[in-house]
Amino acid sequence: MNLKNLFILASCATVMSSCKNFKLFGKKSEKSDVTGWNYNDKNMGGYQVAREKEQRTGPGLVFVQGGTFTMGAAEEDVMSDWNNIPTRKTVNSFYIDRTEVANIHYREYIYWINNVFDGDEFLSVRDGALPDTLVWRSELAYNEPLVEYYFRHPSYNYYPVVGVSWQQAYDFCLWRSDRVNEKALIDKNFINKNTLKNIQGQGSESFNTKSYLLGLTTPTPGPGVRSKKNPLKNPNGTPRSQVTFEDGILLPAYRLPTEAEWEYAAIALVG
Template identity: 65%
Template sequence: MRFFNFIICAAAAASLASCGGKKEKSSSTGWNYNDKNQGGFAKAKAKDVKAGPGLVFVQGGTFVMGATQEDVMADWNNVPKRVTVNSFFIDRTEVANIHYREYLFWLARQFDPTDPVNKSIHQKAYPDTLVWRSELAYNEPYVEYYFRHPAYNMYPVVGVSWEQAHDFSLWRTDRVNELELVKGGFANKKQVTTGDQGADAFNTKAYLLGLTDVTPGPAAKSKKNPLKDANGRPRTQVTFEDGIFTQDYRLPTEAEWEYAALAYIGNNPNVRKGEKKRGEELISNKQVYAWNNNFNGLRENRRNAWQGEMLANFKRGSGDLMGVAGGLNDRAATTSEVESYFPNSFGLFNMSGNVSEWVADVYRPMTHEVGDDFNYFRGNEFKKLVVKNDAETDPAERYEKDSTGKVKYELENDADLSKRRNYQHANALGYLDGDSLSGYSYGYGITTLVNDSSRVIKGGSWMDRPYWLSPGTRRWLQQDQSSNTVGFRCAMTYFGAPEGNRTKTGNHWPTKRTRR
């Protein structure tokens, strides 16, 4: 298994300022970059954006989002619609028990669980293991063993609400970035071994705002420190513009998740390498599940082929969750390990079956009719930093952190948005579908259970019939609820040319010299 680290290092460009080499000039002003004698504006050298730990690259494109089968549930909540999704990163597998236990271990190390003040922090993070209980089934052993026993280390974590999955993503971002500082020598290695820091624990946004300090590492204290201030002097504080920090881990949007599950790149195996070749824009609008005629080896007419095998973990029929002894079909009574079955053409496991997965979107049945056709998403709440004292320049006195060290944000004031053209309301959860601007009304608790806390789940689970395994199907659950059939995986935004690293944006041809 390959794990990548996201590193965009400013060292190469910044080091030019410390030697006598030729300086790079701005094509806008002609001033030198990284030159203390010409303003000292720092420009980090652009390098390939790489996936964070556990992620794989998904090349974006267009596809038909929504139903690919007859709407047997009569929900009419996934009307087909063609959209485009930009390239992004997504977890190769679902988040496993061992990964979530790592999260809980870190919380216990940073926030003393014996201190009553920290009780709510730990209670908020624990998965609900009681989701395994049923009045008419003997599932009690799963309550005790499924999450903590080593036999289930690499099984998908369940009993986790949308809110908990969201918090895990934030924590994951901070741990990856903290390690990047240490590996780059900008933070002392004791930074990652120091426990019980409480609200002073490393948080990426708090660090960038100057609310959290780290002990400088050897590179930061070295005379060869590539990071320079405007006067050409070494600085110990890493900034966002240095490009050292990774982007945020987050839950994938519904469009991203569905696109990644269908993996239409398998229809275009001759994807462009460099600037030489590209596929023929082949697409299968009627693909039903997350596997297809991909180039990984499925559907080959040869001896010991995969034809006829169970390619996902699901409920084949009433009372049949794994087949007959001696001839088990999917070989899993409940969930299975996160790397079970065959990956799709993006290399993603269990996009159909095993556990359904949380996505970022707020659920609305009619979203497809009004949603954007580029990076489609419902769930925006436009926020700004909470400012304690606008007159203060000291970050610690100007901004606020919560008890876990996260920077506090609040919704923008609608009165300040009245002259904006692109949006005028900070809360866009019900925009054009369940608000005053739409023709729909959701009477929560009266005519429907849908509200602004209803989040979409995708992919089908070990307890579902084949219908729900289609990436186009969608269901929902309240964001503070959980189930033994629902897990999650993380995603990350990608920046750069949509075909990935070492490629260019747009088409390019040789230029001819013209006579003057």
Template identity: 65%
Template sequence: MYKIVRNSFFLAAALGFASCKNGSIFKKKPEKSDVTGWNYNDKNQGGYYVFKAKDVKTGPGLVFVQGGTFTMGATEEDVMGDWNNVPRRVTVNSFFIDKTEVANVHYREYLHWLNNVFSDPQYEAVVRGAYPDTLVWRSELAYNEPYVEFYFRHPSYNYYPVVGVTWKQAHDFCIWRTDRVNENELVNAGYQNKNVIKQEMNGGGQDNFNSKSYLMGEYEGIPGKPKKNPLLDAQGRPRTKVQFEDGIMFPDYRLPTEAEWEYAALGLILENPKPRKSEKKRGEELVANKQIYSWKNEGYDNLRATKRGTWQGAFLANFKRGNGDYMGTPGGLNDRSAIPAPVTSFFPNGFGLYNMSGNVSEWVADVYRAQTNMEADDMNPYRGNVFSKVDMSGGQGNLRDSIGRIKTVPENDSSLTERRNYQHAYAINYLDGDSLSKVYYGYGVTTLVSDKSRVIKGGSWMDMPYWLSPGARRFVEEDQSSSGLGFRCAMSHFGPTEGTSSKLQNGNFFPKKRQKR
């Protein structure tokens, strides 16, 4: 018995030595480049390290939305006569979007960070410029002063949607959220020391973590010492500076495009069979009989009841039923909310998203034009591009602005003359307000549409049902706000369009067949 144990011990030791020497018990064949034949992840052949392909993780607060084709625009008669949402088939790629609208408590967290990081008086304008306008609740002929004082600050309203926020403020919130999520990811993984957050919150000012500044080497922070570090430099030495291609950091949080928002609001995924396991069925396109609102027509086809169900007669959104009727009568309240309701109230749609119809209208990224639906690309349509580049005028090491973000400037049109896909950096008014279209907007004279007009979607607690349809669209100037207007964030998805599993792939793959010779 002793000999068996002793021999087993020596065998284990020998295997352990082989494991330490070669990196594994059985020497693994190195992955080679298909174009050069050089080894990847080999310091003796250039040290080009390639991490195994993996999908983007779902960021905090987000829900994955599988992309696809849909008919964007009106779902019923255009009773407003706007002709600004003519139906058109488009495709959006997969993306992430917030499960709920951004709530008061989330926005107060943002202000808490700003007040601590930019506590120096020189940043007073930065901090004050982020505060929501609580005066949006006021009206000359209504008593709404309690909402002015308490809606944003009182804990009773913690998880009610933040309102009084301009498009620019919502855009800046998304940048802040990107940085905080990525900073936390690096700290948790050990690539940044946890004390960097304390240093930042103690009046860090310009020297705060910004994702782009970090990736461009303009921000170092306090490097950490990760316990298990797979990151190596060209010489095979461990490195603590993370690169985006390492797959550790998240893409940017941002406002969703109008097409993304509308697609997510329809939540048509429930109508489609699950992929892969049953290829005998194909998902129905659902473009002919499209639902009017963001919830599935469960037992109701918008004309008549088709089967009995618990939802019949229930209000599935927070909206204004009619003039003077915001929540019904005592003992029989309909939507049970006179003002915005908590962000997780009412029933989620097919993607699990709350309040895509009603509660508060929401900012989206797009600049408003009435005819954009017919002009924009049919893949990821969007109006609002201003193509920019990093401002290198200050030289390396001086690329950040006063609040720590990378400075950018619009591309010079003179450098784009040889390009075929675009020739102007400023594309907001492309084919609708520029010399090519021969359309000119006399803002304040003949129209209220300008290059600062941003699309809002979804309808609010103060709107009639027409505006709750995902296809309905209006606009507000990007520097204005309202008591019925909030927002939610989105994030681009990289990887397989069907989901976030590493087992999924883009494209169809078939068994390889041997060719007859």
């Protein structure tokens, strides 16, 4: 056996040994591999570790397996512009909407904004969320019916929303993240479902994921908080009302896809 083969064999053995120590091939231990302390044991500090599970898919999303692809013009540039030079891009796995955000979805967002921020002091907030319907106007076309009816009329409910700026789309993602996580906490009975019956005038008191995780807001607890079946525990073993991100209940924030993610999903015919 030459030196090169010996080195490869030693490297593989080291990796296998490391995997065995970290129990990648066996049942996950209920104690720490670095301290020996038990997890989820009130008699040993009470450090809570949620059961390992896959991230659930958020509403309207589809999973896209990451990979490598050629981004840019893959055919001859007959005009010699060279403004889209092909490059190899590696994209991590991500989630993307199955369809574009439709008028009905954005009107849902507008409805929430108008009700939660209903005071005169929030007029700029309400106006700032509205899409620009004048984008339909063109010097060489008569698009006034689209200017007047496209965003509001039920016939266009599931047509893609237009006239939305980058900032408006970013704000929509923030709002969507908060509503999805608020619904997740209600479904798990950590927030009282009656809080959704009257959202009028909540303003800055409305549910916000980051404020909740930082403990800056305390929503009305649901019946699951006091239940003996509550899987969340304090260090002393009593039921815990505050959900943390480590519990695996809340979803990561929605965001706008990158250009590479957008092209990759389109090439893969996903979404």
